[in-house]
Amino acid sequence: MTSVSTVRITGIGVELPADVVTTAEVEERAGLRERFGLEPGWLEHVTGVRTRRWASAEVQPSELATAAGGKALARAGLDPLEVDTLIFAGITRDCLEPATANLVADALGARNARVFDLLNACNSLVDAIDVGDSLIRCGKAERVLVATGERASLAIDWQARTMEELLQAVASLVVGDGGGAVVLEPSDDPGRGLRAREFRSDATQWRHAIGGRFRPGTQACELCGGLLDRTFHCDGRNLFAAAFGLLYPTMETVMQRTGWGYDELDVIFCHQPTKRFVEKAIPFLGDLGRAADKLWGTAERYGNTSTTSLALAMAEAEAAGTLAAGAKVLVLAPSSGVSAAAMTMVW
Secondary structure (H helix, E strand, O other): OOOOOEEEEEEEEEEOOOOEEEHHHHHHHHOHHHHHOOOOOHHHHHHOOOEEEOOOOOOOHHHHHHHHHHHHHHHHOOOHHHOOEEEEOOOOOOOOOOOHHHHHHHHHOOOOOEEEEOOEOEOHHHHHHHHHHHHHHOOOOOOEEEEEEEOHHHHOOOOOOOHHHHHHHHHHHHEOOEEEEEEEEEEOOOOOEEEEEEEEEOHHHHHHEEEEEEOOOOOOOOOOOOOEEEEEEEOHHHHHHHHHHHHHHHHHHHHHHHOOOHHHOOEEEEOOOOHHHHHHHHHHOHHHHHHHHHEOOOHHHHOEOHHHHHHHHHHHHHHHOOOOOOOEEEEEEEEOOOEEEEEEEEO
């Protein structure tokens, strides 16, 4: 393999379920007025999420990832047989074994690809992009497909009994389903492609958000006997403080390393658990506040699409012409765990 000048994203794909679910519908199903005395519109007020997409019950995460991956490959002008590494980066997956990447590769016909899953909560996609970039730069891959499929609607907790339990379940009430994918390839144009990146973690903060936790063998579910509690619970206030306390220095480091000022950015993509989450974060992010109008928002319309959110935002911005060749891009990704990622690129 020849030396790599840079690595860039050559194709983006997104798959969204057709079923649009409003926050009003979620409030009614969760019984927020009858059970907790909350006024209609409370959930939208505190989260800023108006609608989200939910897949049909039979749809698997791999199916959403496959559909998104096929679109990304078409956008890049690649045949699935040209993919030599396929990384599945979804939180939800079809099965614990084998890796869901196998199911995606089989469905796409990517028979020549090395396949594996990569999991780091909502930061899985950006971590997988970094790993794919590394594989290309060290000569172990040339064309990498990163694909994700999320069925987060399966993790909603509808059974909150107290206001305290409801506040822990709010994060699950705004999730959305979807699939996203990006193709990474080497480029001989040094003016385009991935630039600096920074990743930081504080593993002592992992208890703030937990989903899909295994119960001890003696504590099986009374109703179904299952050992996996798939519901998602989140201490939003403490997660916010921990995640954005980590994100600010991560963001500052990557901007300094790139040598850009915030006024030079053309578009900013940030993983968005809710619209309010991001709005509250802006004052804590220093100079980024002056460029807040460049932040591409999706949470109001799609909710928390977890690992799909960045691909979704990029696909929309590209379709709108904002993400055009030469655009200077900042990608931010706060996540449970907690972890934070920041990446710059020239489109």
